[in-house]
Amino acid sequence: MDQSDRPNEREREAALPNKSAVPISLVTIKAACSQCSLHELCISEGLSKEELAKLDSLVGARRKLKRQQNLYRAGDPFEALYAIRSGFFKTDVLLEDGRDQVTGFQMAGEILGMDGIGTEVHSCNAVALEDSEVCVIPFAQLEQLSREIQALQHNFHKVMSRELVRDQSLMMLLGTMRAEERLAAFLLNMSQRFTTRGYSPAEFHLRMTREEIGSYLGLKLETVSRAFSRFQEEGLIAVQQKHIRIIDGAGLKRLLNARPR
Amino acid sequence: MDQSDRPNEREREAALPNKSAVPISLVTIKAACSQCSLHELCISEGLSKEELAKLDSLVGARRKLKRQQNLYRAGDPFEALYAIRSGFFKTDVLLEDGRDQVTGFQMAGEILGMDGIGTEVHSCNAVALEDSEVCVIPFAQLEQLSREIQALQHNFHKVMSRELVRDQSLMMLLGTMRAEERLAAFLLNMSQRFTTRGYSPAEFHLRMTREEIGSYLGLKLETVSRAFSRFQEEGLIAVQQKHIRIIDGAGLKRLLNARPR
DNA sequence: ATATCGTATTGACATGGATCAAAGCGACAG
DNA sequence: CTGTCGCTTTGATCCATGTCAATACGATAT
Numbered sequence: 001m002d003q004s005d006r007p008n009e010r011e012r013e014a015a016l017p018n019k020s021a022v023p024i025s026l027v028t029i030k031a032a033c034s035q036c037s038l039h040e041l042c043i044s045e046g047l048s049k050e051e052l053a054k055l056d057s058l059v060g061a062r063r064k065l066k067r068q069q070n071l072y073r074a075g076d077p078f079e080a081l082y083a084i085r086s087g088f089f090k091t092d093v094l095l096e097d098g099r100d101q102v103t104g105f106q107m108a109g110e111i112l113g114m115d116g117i118g119t120e121v122h123s124c125n126a127v128a129l130e131d132s133e134v135c136v137i138p139f140a141q142l143e144q145l146s147r148e149i150q151a152l153q154h155n156f157h158k159v160m161s162r163e164l165v166r167d168q169s170l171m172m173l174l175g176t177m178r179a180e181e182r183l184a185a186f187l188l189n190m191s192q193r194f195t196t197r198g199y200s201p202a203e204f205h206l207r208m209t210r211e212e213i214g215s216y217l218g219l220k221l222e223t224v225s226r227a228f229s230r231f232q233e234e235g236l237i238a239v240q241q242k243h244i245r246i247i248d249g250a251g252l253k254r255l256l257n258a259r260p261r
Numbered sequence: 262m263d264q265s266d267r268p269n270e271r272e273r274e275a276a277l278p279n280k281s282a283v284p285i286s287l288v289t290i291k292a293a294c295s296q297c298s299l300h301e302l303c304i305s306e307g308l309s310k311e312e313l314a315k316l317d318s319l320v321g322a323r324r325k326l327k328r329q330q331n332l333y334r335a336g337d338p339f340e341a342l343y344a345i346r347s348g349f350f351k352t353d354v355l356l357e358d359g360r361d362q363v364t365g366f367q368m369a370g371e372i373l374g375m376d377g378i379g380t381e382v383h384s385c386n387a388v389a390l391e392d393s394e395v396c397v398i399p400f401a402q403l404e405q406l407s408r409e410i411q412a413l414q415h416n417f418h419k420v421m422s423r424e425l426v427r428d429q430s431l432m433m434l435l436g437t438m439r440a441e442e443r444l445a446a447f448l449l450n451m452s453q454r455f456t457t458r459g460y461s462p463a464e465f466h467l468r469m470t471r472e473e474i475g476s477y478l479g480l481k482l483e484t485v486s487r488a489f490s491r492f493q494e495e496g497l498i499a500v501q502q503k504h505i506r507i508i509d510g511a512g513l514k515r516l517l518n519a520r521p522r
Numbered sequence: 523a524t525a526t527c528g529t530a531t532t533g534a535c536a537t538g539g540a541t542c543a544a545a546g547c548g549a550c551a552g
Numbered sequence: 553c554t555g556t557c558g559c560t561t562t563g564a565t566c567c568a569t570g571t572c573a574a575t576a577c578g579a580t581a582t
Contacts, residue, residue, distance in 0.1 A: 118421075123429060
């Protein structure tokens, strides 16, 4: 695989995507969008120097989370959005009867917490799936600043809208696809998002369990496991626990499109 | 049923929710949020007189759609949001292989088109399920005005966020519920939304086919039909084609919560 | 090394919903 | 009134995925 010039997913931890040379670990504790290597993925995208400076002064401290720690829980009062600086999260919703559903997996550069805007209360749980760090963006101040900075306002609207579109795809997946199609779509989506962040499109480490994947895809963990095994038998991927190598990406894509039923 | 003091869903057509006395048919063709009976449900909620006036001047003409007409299609350039003034819509997404999925049903007071903000292109189709009318809200101008009017900005953000939360519930439904639970959830949701608009919570007319309901709920039309029949046998509802009367709403709710698996 | 614990794999079987097929019903045109 | 068309209902069967259970694997601790 084309691993040579890309950081290995396995040991990357807080390492940077290769599009920047600034190591995160040396950056000050206070968030600084102006210096952030992710800012092309984030709401700071396309802002001028002065605008970035204003955003810097808005964005509060960073917050570190250990694996399995909650960033927020359903029912928590909503105060801020969170930009993921490093790490990996899941969001999930709990039903009274104990059933739950993972509604998304989020990685560096993505925004968490928008579910709380409408009701002032978070509607889902956000949990770190590995040690992670987020920038805290107090929402009232974000609204205020985005009244001053058109580009910021528009970026924010775009992020929310893209989230709506993402949800549409997931509904499509949950409503119309069979187990193997769902998993293929999931793997391709992961691959694509890792690629955007400068990692290998073909080899990555899943941070979530089979059960979490299953919950996200509306399947049982056994079905997920079987589908992985099947893909492996067919030479589409190599699986070793949470380590995935995509051997035949085109084959996975074919699984998605060639299902007339 | 508590029909006496509420308009009958069957014949209401363009009639108003009973919270207002202004008949729509007499209102000028140009949209006027300041006079709109729905404005408590819409982005104009809570604005002052002067702010409403500004919004009026922004909101473009209204647009009438006949049943089955598209408001927009996937791929259309995004220019405006649409506030539903009267009528009933569905949104759906098409896959290359012909499969499609209804992603939502929208009624008066709700906003359509937000899927297009992120990419400047609509990602789904919006189709009128009955003769309908929408207010056209040019988006660039909405952004501009919401930089001036804090309440407008916040309303808009709330609407988008609530849409995200709605999508979460649908994912939950598609990912974890069985056929009858899905349909019960659907009926209760419809009932609740009709209620908000001043109609009977217990009796309403569905504008969509069994197939569209099925597509929305991730089920086949036969399964939807069978579930309706089952509910009727059990005395939960009375169905006659598209006309639904909820007899035992509590029973429907029980179906939702009491399923430990 | 060995024990333990969470996670993953695999097999055997059960079942809910899909599929296929045939009527039934209501609205509308002629 | 009669025929047509789209939609809905209902029945018979099939199959993908869920369920239950056993085993395996890998990391960590002892």
